[in-house]
Amino acid sequence: MESKELNWRLLAKRQWPLALSLAFISGLELFTADYTNPWWQAPGVAVICAIAVLAPRRPFDATLALAAAIVFTAVYLRFFDLSMQPHFFISGASISVTGAAMATIAIVVREAPRWYATSGTAVVLAAMVAAEVISYPVVAPRDYRTYEPDPGSYLFGAVLMFVIAVGTGLYFRARDNERTSQLAASVAAAQNSERLALARELHDVVAHYVTAIVVHAQAGQINRAAAEQVLPTIEASGHEALTAMRRLVGTLRDGESSTPAASSSLVDDVRSLAVESGLPVRLSFDLRDAVPQELARSVLRLVQESLTNTQKHAAAVSSVDVSLSSSDGVLHLNVVDDGVASGVPVGGSGGYGLVGMRERAELLGGTFSAGRREPTGWTVRADLPIS
Numbered sequence: 001m002e003s004k005e006l007n008w009r010l011l012a013k014r015q016w017p018l019a020l021s022l023a024f025i026s027g028l029e030l031f032t033a034d035y036t037n038p039w040w041q042a043p044g045v046a047v048i049c050a051i052a053v054l055a056p057r058r059p060f061d062a063t064l065a066l067a068a069a070i071v072f073t074a075v076y077l078r079f080f081d082l083s084m085q086p087h088f089f090i091s092g093a094s095i096s097v098t099g100a101a102m103a104t105i106a107i108v109v110r111e112a113p114r115w116y117a118t119s120g121t122a123v124v125l126a127a128m129v130a131a132e133v134i135s136y137p138v139v140a141p142r143d144y145r146t147y148e149p150d151p152g153s154y155l156f157g158a159v160l161m162f163v164i165a166v167g168t169g170l171y172f173r174a175r176d177n178e179r180t181s182q183l184a185a186s187v188a189a190a191q192n193s194e195r196l197a198l199a200r201e202l203h204d205v206v207a208h209y210v211t212a213i214v215v216h217a218q219a220g221q222i223n224r225a226a227a228e229q230v231l232p233t234i235e236a237s238g239h240e241a242l243t244a245m246r247r248l249v250g251t252l253r254d255g256e257s258s259t260p261a262a263s264s265s266l267v268d269d270v271r272s273l274a275v276e277s278g279l280p281v282r283l284s285f286d287l288r289d290a291v292p293q294e295l296a297r298s299v300l301r302l303v304q305e306s307l308t309n310t311q312k313h314a315a316a317v318s319s320v321d322v323s324l325s326s327s328d329g330v331l332h333l334n335v336v337d338d339g340v341a342s343g344v345p346v347g348g349s350g351g352y353g354l355v356g357m358r359e360r361a362e363l364l365g366g367t368f369s370a371g372r373r374e375p376t377g378w379t380v381r382a383d384l385p386i387s
Helices: 008-032 038-057 059-079 095-111 114-135 151-222 224-247 266-277 293-313 353-363
Strands: 281-286 320-327 330-337 367-372 378-385
Touching: 008 038, 008 095, 038 059, 038 095, 059 095, 059 114, 095 114, 095 151, 114 151, 151 224, 151 353, 266 281, 266 293, 266 320, 293 320, 293 330, 293 353, 293 378, 353 367, 353 378
Parallel strands: 281 320
Antiparallel strands: 320 330, 330 378, 367 378
């Protein structure tokens, strides 16, 4: 049940408030305990708090580990006739241990499937109860007095803490589900938008070839002697039209396209995009094969979206390298910048440009990849078949 999305950097960003809070409370407990050697509880408390902080990585496993740590800590403290200080409940838990247990319950309720969430919560509660039973009665090493608590008031507090923990987990679980639904809808919209753009290009490109076929066919009808000469041209145009249709497949709809218009020179068009972006772009071209117009339009769209993403999401950009090359019937596009991630894009838009770029590349039978580069910057790479 390990989380695939939550790497260590994101875990630290998400969990540092909990880690700081538990560390502060644990330290405060050690210096306010009412017996001479409170450090016996420090190792167990440290392990319990660490498990709570790392719980989002493996939520259900964390509940099992936390329960074992709580029971083991209670056992070895009891062996030395000690108990948690200061007490939060009757005798088996301190404020830090209770906070760690609440945080772990909230995390497993938020992250895990229902059955695992229910089981994990029950295991943590059972461990807390076991710790109370193992540690009762409290024996104070200083004067060997026995503490007689009021179980009713502590039971009310325990129920309140449990409700807060579960309620917090359910709240964030609902928020996560809502966010996931919104993200799925946005991704679907971005994919559909890219398909529609390809559909419009399909209409434009295929119309060009079909027009050529009609013109040459009419010429052959007017001049019967020239009919045999125009037949190869008609055949070639037909093959080009079929190739374009295979590349630009989709569903035809009405709408406006944001794809830049392609001229007869892909190199000139890319240069124009670089100038319009206002970024310090360095261009490199090594095109050994002729690039069809319909493919050139898609390449321009990928370059345009890459430069737009650099403008929105990167700061302190000193260079953007755009390279276009071809070999063995494949066109290679690389866009690399050295900017620092700015966190919030210009205008506050999160954008789904990468989704559309990947969709376009895959519809053309190619591959697409994008990601961070070390120490700073971003890389976009697309490999598209020319024929």
